[in-house]
Amino acid sequence: MIRAIVTDIEGTTSDIRFVHNVLFPFARRRLAAYVTQHQASAPVSDILTALRQEIGEPQASVGKLIDVLLGFIDEDRKSTALKALQGLIWRDGYLGGDFTGHLYPDVLPALTTWQQQGIALYVYSSGSVEAQQLLFGYSDEGDITPLFSGYFDTRVGAKREVSSYREIARQIALPAQQILFLSDIHQELDAAREAGFQTLQLIRGDADPASRHPQVSGFDHIQPEQMP
Numbered sequence: 001m002i003r004a005i006v007t008d009i010e011g012t013t014s015d016i017r018f019v020h021n022v023l024f025p026f027a028r029r030r031l032a033a034y035v036t037q038h039q040a041s042a043p044v045s046d047i048l049t050a051l052r053q054e055i056g057e058p059q060a061s062v063g064k065l066i067d068v069l070l071g072f073i074d075e076d077r078k079s080t081a082l083k084a085l086q087g088l089i090w091r092d093g094y095l096g097g098d099f100t101g102h103l104y105p106d107v108l109p110a111l112t113t114w115q116q117q118g119i120a121l122y123v124y125s126s127g128s129v130e131a132q133q134l135l136f137g138y139s140d141e142g143d144i145t146p147l148f149s150g151y152f153d154t155r156v157g158a159k160r161e162v163s164s165y166r167e168i169a170r171q172i173a174l175p176a177q178q179i180l181f182l183s184d185i186h187q188e189l190d191a192a193r194e195a196g197f198q199t200l201q202l203i204r205g206d207a208d209p210a211s212r213h214p215q216v217s218g219f220d221h222i223q224p225e226q227m228p
Contacts, residue, residue: 002224003178009125011184012202018102026093027086028073032066034089051081078126080154087131094138101135108141110219115147124152159188165195180224186211
């Protein structure tokens with residue numbers, strides 16, 4: 001019996017093109033000015049301190065850190081410091097009405113139904129928790145954050161590591177086999193299944209022949225009440 005569903009974002013609830021064509025370029029264009037302006041105040045100062053530790057250069061200048069961050073963006077590196085900064089910059093974009101968070105049309109009806117059925121809903125994405133809350137708080141469908149019971153990011157671990165899902169199960173306080181993980185990436189699903197989760201792969205385009213997981217084309221094809 002499924003008692004909780006944990007969902008990915010990119011390629012799962014939201015078009016990956018929104019992230020790569022809208023969010024990432026927006027943050028990249030504004031990163032240098034934002035860091036320069038806010039470097040002395042929290043939370044940016046704390047993020048920069050963490051970044052210095054991450055790269056092993058405790059005395060790195062702000063200019064050097066900006067160059068490192070821009071390099072991380074170009075590499076699509078899953079840096080917790082970068083994700084936190086991107087979330088802060090995206091917040092300005094959402095609040096300023098520059099964009100709204102994309103949702104596939106099948107997502108909200110399914111999430112609403114599942115919550116009404118008593119299934120707890122969670123998000124696990126490589127983007128920061130704040131970035132997740134902004135996307136769903138300023139989505140195409142308005143604020144849907146009340147649907148979710150919690151959010152997880154890379155602070156629990158990388159998405160392809162089994163230990164990350166074990167930690168999520170521990171925090172949710174449910175047996176892993178009662179948790180369903182949704183993602184478009186089969187390597188993430190592999191890790192979740194090894195941790196004991198049930199898994200479904202969202203295929204918004206071509207099927208994934210390398211995957212060992214059940215594949216569905218949308219949230220409207222998911223029936224958690226029929227899963228063991």
